[in-house]
Amino acid sequence: MPKVELHCHLELAIRQSTLREFAGISGLNLSTNEAFSEAFLIQEPMGELKSVLHKFLNTRNVIKQEDWMERVAFEACEDMYLLSNVRILELRYAPSFLLDHHHHMKADRLQEAILRGVQRAEQLYPIAVGLICILQRTKSVEENKKWVDFALQPENQFIGLDLADNEVDFDPEPFVPLFHKAKNQGLGITVHAGEPNVPGISRNIRTAIEQMGADRIGHGLQAVEDPDVMSLLRKRKIPLELCPTSNVLTGACNSIGTHPFKSLLDAGVQVTINTDDPGIMCTSLIKEYHLLSKAFGIDLKSFENCNAWALDASFITSTKKKSIWNKRFESKPS
Ligand SMILES: [Zn+2]
Incomplete structure (x- = not known):
């Protein structure tokens, strides 16, 4: 089945x-698989999102050249x-x-390198790729202003x-004002909101939609805690970018069996599937x-709906x- 992927962090999608090669160049001693896994990989639930975010730093730190x-x-x-x-x-x-x-490292050179990689893939495979610029909420509004301007520069193609x-x-x-500026100038808006398992966190989904102009919500699985938030998602047809x-692994839900994917789908919320x-x-x-198929018996028709929404x-x-989508039935090289 040809698929759409909307929520993937580029540096954490690293092969x-x-x-391993980049880590070796950095002089890290990773002679065993265990040492490599321990340093970089997340394979078991880590308790809370903050500790996961910390582990991401190790990958970032070994990417040393634009x-x-x-x-x-x-x-x-x-x-x-x-x-x-x-x-x-x-x-x-x-x-x-x-x-x-x-x-x-410089932002312009980084973006040029990423665009070269994306364009090379688009020439070789029937795939359409787009880039989203992320603002970090841990940074000041002042600093993020600079990144919104960066995202809006036409040559950067965000x-x-x-x-x-x-x-x-x-x-x-x-x-909020930074997102208004971006939206007014034509960027699509998606916001990580309602992700961790913290009571009341679904309020961030409401803020993202009503104040920030979100077209989609990153994760948003905690919408299940509030029927009003679910009805807002339904009414505005705002899809959730779920990443089971x-x-x-981040502890947003306890297990795949307790993931609200099916409840949200059954409640009429547009859910999409991402990595x-x-x-x-x-x-x-x-x-x-x-x-998802194993945990909830999601059928082909539902998967097709998820892709159509995405x-x-x-x-x-x-x-x-x-x-690209119209060419989707061309067979994939094996
Ligand atoms: Zn994410």
Whole structure:
């Protein structure tokens, strides 16, 4: 089945063999598989999102050259197509996060490298790829202003803006004007909201929709706690970008069996299926489909609906989407 992936963090989609190579160049002693897993991979629930976010830093820290992101981007697209038959792909990253640890790196060169990787993949495979710029809620409004301007520069070719990181301790409200500016200038808006298992957190979904102009919600699985939030999602036809494996590993839900995917689907909320961090969390989009099929008996028709919602909600231009999606029945190279 041809698929749409909307929620994937570029640097955390890094191919594991590539990550190992980068870590080796950094001089990390990773002679055993255990040492590599311990340093980079998240394979068991980690209790809370904050500790997971901390583990992401290790991957970020070994990406030491702008040019290396060309390879990361190309391989992320290639893996999406070859492993899961993804035809419409949105990748997201926070320039502030990647650059924080590497003061010699520059945002323009980073973006150019990523675009080269994406374009190479688009030439080789029938896949349409778009990039989303992430703002970190842990950074000041002042600093994020700079990144919104970066996201709006036409040569950088971003299609959307996102807000990510710890939503328990950092409220979204201060960033509202930045999202208005981005939306007014044509960027699609998606916001990480209602992700961790913290009572009352679904209020961030409401803020994202009513104040920030969100077209989609990153995760948003805690919408199940509030019927009013679910009805808002239904009424506005705002899709949730659900990431089942990630939601279990970050402790957003206790197990795949208690994931609210099916409840949300049955309640008429538009749910989409995504990987979040496939490299680091050892998953792929096809694995997420298998997981949901096994846990809830989701059938082909429902999966097709999820893809139709995702296709419609993708920020990639409709001309580009159509040209690729209409070719979707061409067979995939084995
Ligand atoms: Zn995410």
